[in-house]
Amino acid sequence: MVKSGINVRLGRRAFLALAVMLIAIATSGTCAQPPAGMEIPENLPKLEGPVAITTIGQAPGAMQIGLLLKQLGVTNYVDTEENPLSADQLVGKGYKVLILHMGTSLKGMGAAGVDLNSEIARCNALVAEARKQKMFIIGAQIEGLKRRTDDSDERSNKAVTAVSDLLLIRAEIDHDKYFTNIAKDKKIPLIRTKEALDFRYALAVLFGKN
Amino acid sequence: MQTIQTIIGYLYYAIAAVIGIVIVANFVRSRDVRKMLLYAIVLSPFVLRVLRVK
Amino acid sequence: MADSKGNSLVIKIVVVALWLALIIPGGRQLAAHRNYEEAVVLGPGVTEVKKLSDWAPYVANTPNDCSIYVLDSGVPGGSMLVIGGTHPEEPAGVLSAVTIVENVVPTTGKIYVAVRANRSASTVTRPGDAYPQFFNINTDFGKRTFRMGDRWSNPLDSWPDPEVYVHYPSKQLLAYMDVRNLNRTWPGRPDGMITERTTRAFIDMIKAENIDIFVDNHEAELEYSVISTIVAHQAAADVAAMASMMLSAGEFNMGMEFSPTLLHGLSHREVGDHTDAYAFEIEVPEPFLDRVRGITDEALLLEGKDEFVMRAGQAGLLYEKIDENGWNIHERVGRTNSTIDMIVQMFAMFYPDKPITYESLPMRNDIVANGLGHYLLDPAQAEADRVVYE
Numbered sequence: 001m002v003k004s005g006i007n008v009r010l011g012r013r014a015f016l017a018l019a020v021m022l023i024a025i026a027t028s029g030t031c032a033q034p035p036a037g038m039e040i041p042e043n044l045p046k047l048e049g050p051v052a053i054t055t056i057g058q059a060p061g062a063m064q065i066g067l068l069l070k071q072l073g074v075t076n077y078v079d080t081e082e083n084p085l086s087a088d089q090l091v092g093k094g095y096k097v098l099i100l101h102m103g104t105s106l107k108g109m110g111a112a113g114v115d116l117n118s119e120i121a122r123c124n125a126l127v128a129e130a131r132k133q134k135m136f137i138i139g140a141q142i143e144g145l146k147r148r149t150d151d152s153d154e155r156s157n158k159a160v161t162a163v164s165d166l167l168l169i170r171a172e173i174d175h176d177k178y179f180t181n182i183a184k185d186k187k188i189p190l191i192r193t194k195e196a197l198d199f200r201y202a203l204a205v206l207f208g209k210n
Numbered sequence: 211m212q213t214i215q216t217i218i219g220y221l222y223y224a225i226a227a228v229i230g231i232v233i234v235a236n237f238v239r240s241r242d243v244r245k246m247l248l249y250a251i252v253l254s255p256f257v258l259r260v261l262r263v264k
Numbered sequence: 265m266a267d268s269k270g271n272s273l274v275i276k277i278v279v280v281a282l283w284l285a286l287i288i289p290g291g292r293q294l295a296a297h298r299n300y301e302e303a304v305v306l307g308p309g310v311t312e313v314k315k316l317s318d319w320a321p322y323v324a325n326t327p328n329d330c331s332i333y334v335l336d337s338g339v340p341g342g343s344m345l346v347i348g349g350t351h352p353e354e355p356a357g358v359l360s361a362v363t364i365v366e367n368v369v370p371t372t373g374k375i376y377v378a379v380r381a382n383r384s385a386s387t388v389t390r391p392g393d394a395y396p397q398f399f400n401i402n403t404d405f406g407k408r409t410f411r412m413g414d415r416w417s418n419p420l421d422s423w424p425d426p427e428v429y430v431h432y433p434s435k436q437l438l439a440y441m442d443v444r445n446l447n448r449t450w451p452g453r454p455d456g457m458i459t460e461r462t463t464r465a466f467i468d469m470i471k472a473e474n475i476d477i478f479v480d481n482h483e484a485e486l487e488y489s490v491i492s493t494i495v496a497h498q499a500a501a502d503v504a505a506m507a508s509m510m511l512s513a514g515e516f517n518m519g520m521e522f523s524p525t526l527l528h529g530l531s532h533r534e535v536g537d538h539t540d541a542y543a544f545e546i547e548v549p550e551p552f553l554d555r556v557r558g559i560t561d562e563a564l565l566l567e568g569k570d571e572f573v574m575r576a577g578q579a580g581l582l583y584e585k586i587d588e589n590g591w592n593i594h595e596r597v598g599r600t601n602s603t604i605d606m607i608v609q610m611f612a613m614f615y616p617d618k619p620i621t622y623e624s625l626p627m628r629n630d631i632v633a634n635g636l637g638h639y640l641l642d643p644a645q646a647e648a649d650r651v652v653y654e
Contacts, residue, residue: 058522060501060504060505060520060521060522063501063502063505064505064508064509064520067502067505067506080498081498081522081524081525082525105521105522105524143519143520144512144517146492146493146519146583149489149583195509195512195513196508196509196512196513197509197510197512197513198513211455211456212455212456215457218424219423219424222423222424237276237279238276241272243275243279246275246276246279247279250279250280250282250283253283254283254286254287257287258287258291258294259420261291262420263291263294263295263298264291264294264388264420
């Protein structure tokens with residue numbers, strides 16, 4: 001079967017390419033140069049774990065960041081939909097960094113059982129506790145345009161950017177310079193990446209794993 | 211539960227058949243061509259359902 | 265008076281003749297669609313064809329006693345069940361399953377495929393919405409014809425619907441017609457209505473065969489937010505998140521969603537909750553399903569080009585991009601297959617003790633380059649015992 005042969009070759013090639021990528025991910029080291037399209041500001045803070053991560057709006061981005069941090073060897077805790085991170089969960093765990101991911105669940109607020117008002121109240125309570133504990137707060141958005149579609153996403157963005165010490169986002173969601181302008185106004189660093197996987201490089205730089 | 215559903219299903223087919231017969235009776239009694247056409251159109255889904263076509 | 269009676273009789277005969285002239289050809293078309301035998305050729309990897317009732321006798325002799333294609337490598341490993349045709353109006357899911365059956369050769373583990381998971385729903389379309397009854401895929405040997413279907417099981421197999429559909433066992437109230445929706449009736453029950461029995465049969469099968477990966481193929485309208493995405497049960501979220509990032513970085517944009525814990529009846533929720541399988545749903549874009557679409561025909565179904573959907577996109581009303589190239593069936597099937605493949609590879613990374621490997625799965629780049637038809641086999645050339653009719 002000729003076409004089978006073609007497919008086998010393509011499959012193996014794809015698999016080899018994937019294997020190379022996986023090896024790159026699995027190792028804690030990163031490339032010397034930033035990935036294409038990434039802008040790394042100077043004078044970034046040197047951060048260390050453990051890290052607590054949640055999404056204000058219950059989108060899955062928090063978990064994606066958690067996976068990348070895990071691969072970098074940075075201890076982290078990602079909350080779940082059933083048990084979203086609360087202020088009292090920040091107490092006594094020694095967290096040094098709080099990552100607030102922006103974006104609301106696309107299954108719809110009702111279907112996902114998410115109420116954005118309560119999510120923003122949770123965000124404010126988390127920030128109040130994090131400040132008490134002198135935690136560094138990163139506002140992140142790894143999922144791109146899929147989480148910048150409606151008013152709910154904008155409210156999540158607004159709530160998180162207002163309290164962040166650093167913004168780490170996909171460049172495509174900054175098409176209107178919303179995040180650039182906020183970073184300028186607040187005089188906080190902004191890291192923009194082209195792809196979700198590029199977050200690994202940015203996180204490696206921030207957590208001294210490069 | 212499956213038995214109850216089956217019985218209800220058959221009842222609905224019987225109801226559809228009865229309604230179809232009533233429509234046919236009205237069609238036969240009718241003298242107005244517009245009503246005849248109306249009865250014919252209304253009859254269609256009942257016939258298709260009873261014959262298990264649609 | 266006699267003339268009047270006579271005239272009336274003549275008019276009635278004419279009306280009946282007209283009615284028969286409409287209803288007989290129309291009825292024949294509907295019956296032909298319902299009874300059409302859709303060929304699936306057993307590829308070199310298929311080792312056995314079973315029926316769903318082999319695991320669940322309560323679906324025997326029902327329209328939903330679908331074929332289950334078994335691709336057994338004979339080498340111990342993981343196991344995967346891919347189902348197409350949950351919603352037969354989403355043909356990429358069906359065709360993805362067909363390409364697996366007709367091409368894939370497993371080398372480790374076992375793959376099960378249902379091409380028509382809700383066969384009943386494939387025996388009815390929506391004439392009122394101008395749905396075509398069939399669609400044809402151009403192949404290297406001519407056309408292969410498939411049944412177009414609906415979202416819900418055929419009312420001829422499940423009638424009447426309840427006033428309110430109370431989902432079992434959550435008791436959640438859902439829309440009445442969703443008692444016929446295969447993606448609202450999981451985990452089902454053996455004495456329920458036909459669609460509930462079907463999902464329960466799959467649950468029994470998944471448990472009996474210790475399925476590790478469960479994939480439910482879907483398509484979505486661009487007006488719907490859950491599109492170009494993998495929806496995953498929380499147990500499978502790590503695998504889906506990595507698959508999403510890898511695909512988006514290397515091939516095409518594919519997001520990820522958590523399966524909502526409070527919305528019941530969906531495969532990714534209930535298969536994950538009621539079995540040990542890691543449950544995923546794949547959604548690729550199908551402009552045919554958009555309510556703002558224009559002419560609804562086979563061309564739209566297969567080419568996915570529509571100026572009205574494009575205008576909706578220009579107005580910022582869509583959750584996925586669309587341009588004059590549309591979303592053709594090659595792209596949609598290809599993306600579905602590549603996503604399945606990435607899920608399998610990420611699963612192997614997280615759970616290396618349950619490998620599933622195979623050869624010859626047509627991937628997105630292959631299908632877009634060569635056309636979907638290149639990966640469909642010719643039923644006329646296959647040996648009779650290597651052709652199954654759905």
